[in-house]
Amino acid sequence: MAEATRLFADKGFESTSVQEIVAAAGVTKGAMYHYFDSKDDLLREIYARVLRMQIERLDRFADAPGPVADRVHAAAVDVIATTVENLDDSKIFFRSMHQLAPETQKAVRAERRRYHERFRDLLVEGQRSKVFRDDVPADLVVDFFFGSVHHLGTWYHTDGRLSGT
Template sequence: MNTREKVLAAAEELFAEQGYDATSVQQVVARAGVTKGALYHYFSAKEDLLFEIYNSLFTEQTAGLDRIVAQHSDPATTIREIIDDLVITTAARTRAVTVFGREGSRLDAQRWQTLQAAWRRYQDRVRKVIREAQESGEFSSTTSPEVVSWAIFGFTNDIHTWYRPDGPKSAAVIAKELADFVLNGLSKKEDGK
């Protein structure tokens, strides 16, 4: 783990344990085992740490979406892979999601708007996959792409509140069940069967 990663890991742990406001830069550097100079080499302020904790996860998820969409698979495979990626990456970083959910309001307007703009682009790309499959007749158009995406994102955004790595179902199993659920709702059923 490099210095930047050590600092981020320490900040994430401390923000989760005691909250953003109660955590000092000195505590972060002590937990990371680095100097303040090393921290300030990568981050100009404590708020940068909070932003990067979530941004690093979202950057990973955006790269996953880019990779999945670039494969030009059929829509069902694409949606399944998107859900799989979202569930697994979110489950792997539940502490980061918890910290951001609890402390994200501490971000200044510019950082918040940066994340919101990236999030809207992500949602729009997923909705585009659904919309195009509905327009081509591959998916049922009973439910709008917006509602389908809200179901996916609402589920994945709340994973941090209930998922446990040692629980009865792995993230991969949960992802498969969610994808089955979503794709069943999007399937074209014939004659009400």
């Protein structure tokens, strides 16, 4: 998985061959096919892994006790930090969606929507309790925030002058 992720992020899913993956991983094609039915299965697992991690982490922040402003801040910082820590996964996630099978695309979009809605619900909680201003719709805030996060892979570099946190 690690080598496939690195190669997909560096070269793109379509430009990476199964032979390149197994050579980089130091395994045989038979070993890879023991765990994954195809290169597409590797891509699907990358999406599943990212979504599982992000949803589990957001649920922990959203369900934690404490002021909503602290929970939103912690969740927002975590999204940025985990995106930077998993930059290859993030690059793949946002540029290879069209490579997934239609039913997988639909499932990924539904999970992503559920994730964004959970984040939005935190903002709405803050707006209702007058902690956050309510003249900007929470959906717009979520779209702007995640739009910015989704593009980290295009401009953020681990050796750049800014840290991920």
